[in-house]
Amino acid sequence: MNSAIVVIPTYNEVESIGTLLHALKDLPVDILVIDDGSPDGTAALCTAHGVEVISRSGKMGLGSAYRTGFTIALDRGYASIIEMDADGSHQASDLVKMMAWVGTSELLIGSRWVADGAVQNWSKFREYLSRCANAYANLLLSLDVKDTTSGFRIYSTALLARMDISTIKSEGYCFQIEMTRRAVSNGGSVREIPITFIERAHGESKMSISIALEAVVRITWWGLLRLIGR
Ligand SMILES: Nc1nc2c(ncn2[C@@H]2O[C@H](COP(=O)(O)OP(=O)(O)OP(=O)(O)O)[C@@H](O)[C@H]2O)c(=O)[nH]1
Ligand SMILES: [Mg+2]
Numbered sequence: 001m002n003s004a005i006v007v008i009p010t011y012n013e014v015e016s017i018g019t020l021l022h023a024l025k026d027l028p029v030d031i032l033v034i035d036d037g038s039p040d041g042t043a044a045l046c047t048a049h050g051v052e053v054i055s056r057s058g059k060m061g062l063g064s065a066y067r068t069g070f071t072i073a074l075d076r077g078y079a080s081i082i083e084m085d086a087d088g089s090h091q092a093s094d095l096v097k098m099m100a101w102v103g104t105s106e107l108l109i110g111s112r113w114v115a116d117g118a119v120q121n122w123s124k125f126r127e128y129l130s131r132c133a134n135a136y137a138n139l140l141l142s143l144d145v146k147d148t149t150s151g152f153r154i155y156s157t158a159l160l161a162r163m164d165i166s167t168i169k170s171e172g173y174c175f176q177i178e179m180t181r182r183a184v185s186n187g188g189s190v191r192e193i194p195i196t197f198i199e200r201a202h203g204e205s206k207m208s209i210s211i212a213l214e215a216v217v218r219i220t221w222w223g224l225l226r227l228i229g230r
Contacts, residue, residue: 001030001076001078002028002029002030002078003028003078003079003080004028004029004030004078004079004080004081004082004099004102004154005029005030005031005032005073005076005078005080005081005082006024006029006030006031006032006082006083006084006095007032007034007066007069007070007073007081007082007083007084008020008031008032008033008034008069008084008085008086009033009034009035009036009062009065009066009069009085009086010033010034010035010036010038010042010043010046010086011035011036011038011042011059011206012038012039012040012042012203012204013038013040013042013086013087013203014038014040014041014042014045014203015202015203016086016087016088016200016201016202016203017033017042017045017046017086018045018049019088020084020086020088020090020092021046021049021051022049023091023092023093024092024095025049027092027095027096027099029082029095030052030078031051031052032051032052032053032054032069032072032073033046033051033052033053033054033086034053034054034056034065034066034068034069035053035054035055035056036056036057036058036059036060036065037055037056037057037058037059042086043055054068054069054072056068061171061172062151062171062172062173062175062206063168063169063170063171063172063174063175063178064171066083066165066175067165067166067168070155070160070165071165071166073157074157074160074161077157078157079156079157080099080102080154080155080156080157081154081155081157081160082095082153082154082155083151083152083153083154083155084151084152085151085152087200087202087203087205088198088200088201088202089152089197089198089199089200090110090151090152090195090197091195091196091198094110094152094193094195094196095110095152097193097195098110098152098154098193098195099154101154101191101193102154102156104191105189105190105191106155106156106158106159106183106188106189106190107153107154107155107156107159107180107183107188107189107190107191108153108154108190108191108192108193109145109147109150109152109153109180109190109191109192109193110147110150110152110153110192110193110195110197111146111147111150111192111193111194111195112130112147112150112195112197113130113131113134113146113147114146114147114192114193114194115194116194117146117147117192117194117195117196117197118194118195118196118197119196119197119198119199120196120197120198120199121198121199121201122197122199126199129212130149133148133149133173133177133212133215133219134146134147134148134149136216136219137149137177137215137219139223140219140220140222140223140226141177141181141219141222141223141226142226143180143181143184144190145180145184145190145192146192147192148176148177148180149173149176149177149215150176150195150197151173151176152195152197153176153179155183159183159186159188162186163179163182163183163186163188164182165179165182168182169218170214170215170218171211171214172206172207172208172210172211172212172214172215173207173211173215174211174214174215174218174219177215177218177219178218181222
């Protein structure tokens with residue numbers, strides 16, 4: 001067993017996941033895929049790569065997939081728990097850079113919106129959406145994190161264990177914001193490491209209006225709670 005595990009949620013990523021698993025194979029990490037019954041055979045491909053897969057019966061959301069994966073990782077006693085997307089947006093070379101900072105902060109975020117961070121092949125609209133979500137979250141929640149929606153992270157087990165993740169409710173990319181908020185409120189130290197995020201070349205984005213709306217509603221609610229001191 002390595003001291004770090006990469007938890008990868010998947011839904012219909014058969015065209016992308018193989019490249020990621022190949023890129024991760026020489027890194028000192030274990031891998032756990034949480035697949036939601038992808039009809040395209042994602043789980044079978046991961047198994048063929050010798051990777052452990054938790055197969056769930058249907059699409060239950062990114063947040064729920066991470067809660068399942070994190071709970072398993074915590075039970076197994078890894079020191080570091082890593083989040084990565086399967087769609088090719090997160091690079092193993094950036095993970096190596098992030099892992100060099102393990103031990104310096106309890107939450108390391110692979111960030112697009114710090115100096116030397118970058119996005120490739122994103123439309124202006126997607127960039128605008130991401131920047132707006134981050135600006136709104138920071139305005140209302142004062143998290144002091146430039147890329148609160150990034151799904152490329154390394155948590156220390158000590159931090160994750162005190163975050164009580166079973167009570168995290170968000171399902172879409174708001175999950176990342178809620179986790180950042182919970183990390184900060186639990187006294188977690190956060191460091192952002194610049195990454196290059198590359199838009200997926202294959203498969204379909206799971207981003208939707210309802211996922212964006214979930215973020216707006218929850219951020220607004222948390223902002224109101226903060227205003228009344230709760
Ligand atoms: N298990 C599981 N994985 C999911 C679910 N929704 C998304 N994922 C995975 O979570 C990761 C991020 O999903 P994306 O579709 O890239 O979502 P996104 O990054 O918010 O959107 P884009 O920026 O458009 O790619 C990918 O590996 C997806 O396959 C889900 O309901 N269940
Ligand atoms: Mg993506």
